[in-house]
Amino acid sequence: MMERLKGKRAVVTGGAQGIGAAIARRLAVEGATVAILDLDATAASAVLPAPHVGIACDVRDTASVDAAFAQAKAALGGVDVLVNNAGRGSAPGDGMDKYYAAQAQQAAGEAVFVDQTIHCSDEGWAGVMAVTLDGTFRCSRAAVRIMAEQGGGGAIVNIASTSGVKGDGPVPYCAAKAAVLGMTRAMARELADRGIRVNAVNPGATETPIYATLPSELKDAIAADSLMKRLAHPDEIAGAVAFLAGDDGRFATGSIVTVNGGAWFT
Ligand SMILES: NC(=O)c1ccc[n+]([C@@H]2O[C@H](COP(=O)([O-])OP(=O)(O)OC[C@H]3O[C@@H](n4cnc5c(N)ncnc54)[C@H](O)[C@@H]3O)[C@@H](O)[C@H]2O)c1
Numbered sequence: 001m002m003e004r005l006k007g008k009r010a011v012v013t014g015g016a017q018g019i020g021a022a023i024a025r026r027l028a029v030e031g032a033t034v035a036i037l038d039l040d041a042t043a044a045s046a047v048l049p050a051p052h053v054g055i056a057c058d059v060r061d062t063a064s065v066d067a068a069f070a071q072a073k074a075a076l077g078g079v080d081v082l083v084n085n086a087g088r089g090s091a092p093g094d095g096m097d098k099y100y101a102a103q104a105q106q107a108a109g110e111a112v113f114v115d116q117t118i119h120c121s122d123e124g125w126a127g128v129m130a131v132t133l134d135g136t137f138r139c140s141r142a143a144v145r146i147m148a149e150q151g152g153g154g155a156i157v158n159i160a161s162t163s164g165v166k167g168d169g170p171v172p173y174c175a176a177k178a179a180v181l182g183m184t185r186a187m188a189r190e191l192a193d194r195g196i197r198v199n200a201v202n203p204g205a206t207e208t209p210i211y212a213t214l215p216s217e218l219k220d221a222i223a224a225d226s227l228m229k230r231l232a233h234p235d236e237i238a239g240a241v242a243f244l245a246g247d248d249g250r251f252a253t254g255s256i257v258t259v260n261g262g263a264w265f266t
Pocket residue numbers: 013014015016017018019020037038039040057058059060085086087088089131135159160161162202203204205206207208209210
C-alpha cells in the first residue's frame with residue numbers, strides 16, 4: 001500500500017463503524033494520524049490504536065463539534081484532512097415507517113399510495129438534515145478555521161450518496177445529500193485560494209450494518225441493480241476517499257467521484 005497520506009492529520013466523522021471506520025483505517029494505513037469523531041468515544045477509540053484517537057462528537061451540535069475539533073487539533077497537532085462521513089438516512093417522524101408499510105400493502109396487492117412526504121413531520125425532516133447536511137457544514141467550518149489558522153492547505157472529502165442524484169431514498173435524505181454536493185462545489189470555489197480542496201464521493205449501496213437489517217430479497221434486488229451484481233465493500237469507498245484526500249488527488253477539487261459498481265453512470 002502506498003503511503004499517500006504520510007504525515008497528514010485527518011479527522012473522520014461517524015468513523016466508529018461502517019464506511020467511516022473503513023475510511024479511518026485506510027487513511028491510517030496510508031500514513032495519516034486519524035481522529036475519529038462519533039457519538040460514543042469508546043466505540044470511536046476502538047477502531048484504531050494510538051496514536052490515533054477517538055473523540056465524542058455530536059455533529060448536530062455546534063458546541064460539541066467545536067470542542068471535538070479543538071481536541072483533535074490538540075491530539076494531532078493540527079488538521080490537514082476532514083472526511084465528512086457522519087450521515088443519517090432516516091429520523092423518527094420522517095414518514096418512512098408509513099412508506100415501508102404502504103410498500104408492503106402494495107406488494108400484497110392493495111391499492112395504496114406509497115407516500116413519505118405527506119407523513120413527514122418538521123421534526124423528522126430536521127432530524128435527517130441536522131446530521132447529514134448541517135453536521136457536514138459545521139464540521140467543515142471547524143476544520144477550515146483550523147486549516148486557515150495553519151496558513152492554508154488541506155482537503156475535505158464529503159461522503160454524499162448516489163441517492164442525492166438519483167432520488168432513490170427517503171426524501172429528506174436525498175435532499176440533504178444533493179445539498180452536500182452543492183456545498184462541495186461552493187466551498188471548492190471559495191477555498192481554492194487557500195489551497196484547500198473540497199471533493200465528494202457518491203457511494204452506491206455499500207455493505208454496512210444497515211444492510212444486515214434488510215430482508216435478503218431486498219438486498220439481492222439492490223445488488224442485481226449494479227453491473228457488478230453486488231454491493232460495495234466499505235474499503236472500496238475508502239480507496240476513493242484516500243485518493244481525493246492525498247497528493248494523488250492534488251488537482252481534484254469540486255469533483256464528485258461516484259463508486260457504485262455501474263448501477264448508473266455520472
Ligand atoms: N451504506 C450505504 O449503502 C451508503 C450509500 C451511500 C452513502 N452512504 C453514506 O455513507 C456514510 C456512512 O454510512 P454507513 O452506512 O457507514 O452508516 P452507519 O450508520 O453504519 O454509520 C454512521 C456512523 O455515523 C455516526 N453518527 C450518526 N449520527 C451522528 C452524529 N449526530 N454525530 C456523530 N456521529 C454520528 C454513527 O454513530 C455511526 O458510527 C453516511 O453519510 C451515509 O449516508 C452510505
